[in-house]
Amino acid sequence: MNLTEFNQGFPYLYETHLHTKEGSACARDTAEELVKVYKEAGYTGIMVTDHFYRGNTAVDRNCSWEDWVEAYCRGYENAKKAGDKLGLQVFFGWEESYQGTDFLVYGLGKEWLVKHPELREVTIEEQYELVHQAGGMVIQAHPYREASYIPEIRLFPNAVDGVEVRNASHFGRSLREDGVSMFDVQAMEYAKKHNLPCTGGSDIHCTKLLYGGMAFPRKLEDVQDYRKAVLGREGLPMDYRAIRESMKMM
Ligand SMILES: [Zn+2]
Ligand SMILES: [Zn+2]
Numbered sequence: 001m002n003l004t005e006f007n008q009g010f011p012y013l014y015e016t017h018l019h020t021k022e023g024s025a026c027a028r029d030t031a032e033e034l035v036k037v038y039k040e041a042g043y044t045g046i047m048v049t050d051h052f053y054r055g056n057t058a059v060d061r062n063c064s065w066e067d068w069v070e071a072y073c074r075g076y077e078n079a080k081k082a083g084d085k086l087g088l089q090v091f092f093g094w095e096e097s098y099q100g101t102d103f104l105v106y107g108l109g110k111e112w113l114v115k116h117p118e119l120r121e122v123t124i125e126e127q128y129e130l131v132h133q134a135g136g137m138v139i140q141a142h143p144y145r146e147a148s149y150i151p152e153i154r155l156f157p158n159a160v161d162g163v164e165v166r167n168a169s170h171f172g173r174s175l176r177e178d179g180v181s182m183f184d185v186q187a188m189e190y191a192k193k194h195n196l197p198c199t200g201g202s203d204i205h206c207t208k209l210l211y212g213g214m215a216f217p218r219k220l221e222d223v224q225d226y227r228k229a230v231l232g233r234e235g236l237p238m239d240y241r242a243i244r245e246s247m248k249m250m
Contacts, residue, residue: 017201023050168212200237
């Protein structure tokens with residue numbers, strides 16, 4: 001199946017929300033294995049966004065900040081190596097968790113992280129300030145997801161640059177009559193109300209693809225270009241549901 005058929009005029013597909021075994025305690029497959037399946041499926045690139053310090057990190061917190069960051073970045077670095085070999089772009093990001101309220105951060109890298117150990121303690125508003133001053137972007141991940149690890153839905157329209165409105169791991173969950181996840185429907189309404197840019201991603205934890213992500217009309221240069229393209233509303237969140245429904249019929 002050709003995924004770009006579902007995204008006419010937007011042939012460049014990017015996974016924006018991905019967990020590797022190296023960085024995330026709940027992920028099952030390695031960065032290298034993930035790169036392979038995304039390349040085979042026809043994506044142009046992936047962004048590795050492992051669970052960060054206050055999330056379900058795979059890295060022991062009982063070490064220096066510098067060592068922690070070094071180990072944390074391994075998932076991305078392994079993916080980058082594999083991607084360079086196979087011809088899949090790989091960008092860096094992270095997903096931080098504030099007691100079940102999750103944020104995806106893009107546009108900054110390892111060197112910046114090493115210089116900012118205060119990330120371990122900042123509030124959601126301080127995170128936004130800090131990331132912004134440095135030229136990064138903050139997206140609230142799956143704001144309306146209901147799950148055992150999320151005690152309450154909390155929204156921060158003034159401390160984000162955008163909203164993840166389509167999260168492919170919501171497939172089949174909390175469905176509206178037409179089969180669309182209410183978690184996504186509510187996120188879309190929320191983004192619209194605050195006029196915030198929208199993103200889509202899979203939140204993938206293993207090599208079984210969920211077909212989420214962002215589709216763009218042009219190839220992106222790097223993660224800063226991704227930031228520009230999201231803020232400039234150049235892309236579309238991928239309709240993972242349409243893709244998966246049509247696969248079932250084949
Ligand atoms: Zn996880
Ligand atoms: Zn995630």
